[in-house]
């Protein structure tokens with residue numbers, strides 16, 4: 326029997342592996358709309374080529390005695406026409422490869438379990454897949470692909486950049502959480518709002534702000550409008566995943582992100598957008614400083630490094646992680662900007678739109694990405710009626726009269 | 736694309752309602768970007784649970800009506816629970832015959848021990864349990880060494896099973912729950928031999944698997 330390659334999980338992977346059996350495991354999707362209908366044969370060949378370069382993605386999750394581990398698989402998963410809910414569960418048993426490729430008409434969907442990687446790490450794999458597909462489908466030669474090595478992208482960067490444990494105790498008041506009727510399991514609503522990037526950027530610059538901060542401020546404003554008088558004393562907390570690759574030199578395609586957040590408290594007066602943006606801007610510059618980010622990295626890693634923790638059997642760790650994160654983990658909502666997605670010029674020609682989305686877990690989540698001048702704000706929503714989303718979308722539509730929505734129709 | 740006059744925006748969706756405000760969209764489009772996904776219910780499990788529950792309730796009811804006590808119905812309830820566990824486990828691990836086999840062997844041994852404890856019927860400990868363990872052992876060794884099914888990557892589980900299997904009849908003998916020890920002895924001696932054999936012949940695989948399972 327051939328010995329297979331295997332990997333230890335990075336520390337965020339540990340968390341997502343332990344919580345894999347929850348109702349809403351975190352899965353994200355990158356999707357590209359091509360010029361023509363997708364050819365599944367070429368997509369298959371493209372996937373084969375891609376997984377040659379990223380074998381650390383073609384893995385299954387196995388349970389050891391103390392930790393889970395990822396084991397490389399020699400075959401690829403089937404590529405099917407899209408027939409499941411968006412960001413549907415990828416992990417069902419220890420034989421399932423932790424990503425899924427599907428297609429529908431012009432779209433190629435690449436869905437990955439958070440156990441394997443984060444959004445930014447998946448982008449490189451997704452880009453390689455699309456580039457390979459263009460290469461075979463349109464007979465385009467000499468496409469430039471990523472030049473990092475297998476060692477570089479299967480590196481556990483958390484491990485590499487771990488420093489001595491520094492305690493981070495940020496004190497916060499009560500956090501405002503949304504309660505509403507949820508849609509049944511797997512029936513999350515996905516709304517892609519396509520906006521003109523330049524128009525939004527201009528608006529953000531008007532307030533001396535960045536796109537992320539501006540969109541975060543508008544979100545806070547939308548939430549404020551829906552808060553009842555009773556809740557006004559609580560903090561609104563918007564979780565903000567931060568890509569750590571931009572802070573530490575890393576080419577890893579595994580999980581390497583930190584979490585920070587924006588918090589805002591109603592202060593008794595009318596909260597107009599100018600005031601919110603000012604608060605958000607200040608907070609962003611403070612929180613995104615390298616020292617503050619690395620504090621949070623260390624907090625997460627220290628769990629995995631702790632000698633006593635390591636010796637605990639995995640099923641006890643599972644129970645522990647499943648109970649504590651239930652209370653600690655979530656803010657009011659989360660906003661994640663995966664940034665600009667760009668292909669090489671030869672590939673760009675055949676790609677119309679790109680979108681990134683994440684499963685909503687319990688409430689709703691926002692993922693933002695930019696492709697060319699197309700700013701795509703993707704809202705995944707578990708609520709039947711969500712006035713916050715309504716406020717949010719409506720205030721953003723005002724910026725761009727040509728905005729449009731693509732939705733999965735749940 | 737369809738349009739929502741309420742939100743004043745064009746929307747591409749397979750639904751007839753606006754995803755933002757819920758009002759009915761105007762216009763028509765043939766081609767939507769997302770397919771209309773058919774809902775798949777996990778109804779099988781629910782139907783199974785429902786049928787078993789009905790059987791159990793009717794049984795307990797009839798038992799109480801006819802005898803005024805819970806007499807035979809408790810066996811029916813127990814049987815239903817075992818049936819449910821078996822069906823679920825087949826569905827769950829149909830791709831891993833080894834773990835299924837191991838699971839059943841254990842379940843059967845436990846049931847037999849309960850039966851023995853209730854009846855003190857020595858045929859169970861003298862013959863049935865040792866024979867069961869021997870069969871399980873032979874099948875698992877055969878699987879691990881000969882079939883080498885791609886799903887049987889976990890040699891360790893086979894070995895652990897063997898060890899446990901070997902200790903069940905051994906334990907019975909120690910606690911003097913047997914009266915005839917020939918089969919018991921064969922069972923645990925063979926287990927130890929197969930354990931040693933696996934270590935000698937598949938040492939590399941075993942080492943590889945141990946390093947994964949005990950990654951620390």
Ligand SMILES: [Zn+2]
Nearest residue numbers: 739742753756
């Ligand atoms: Zn509407």
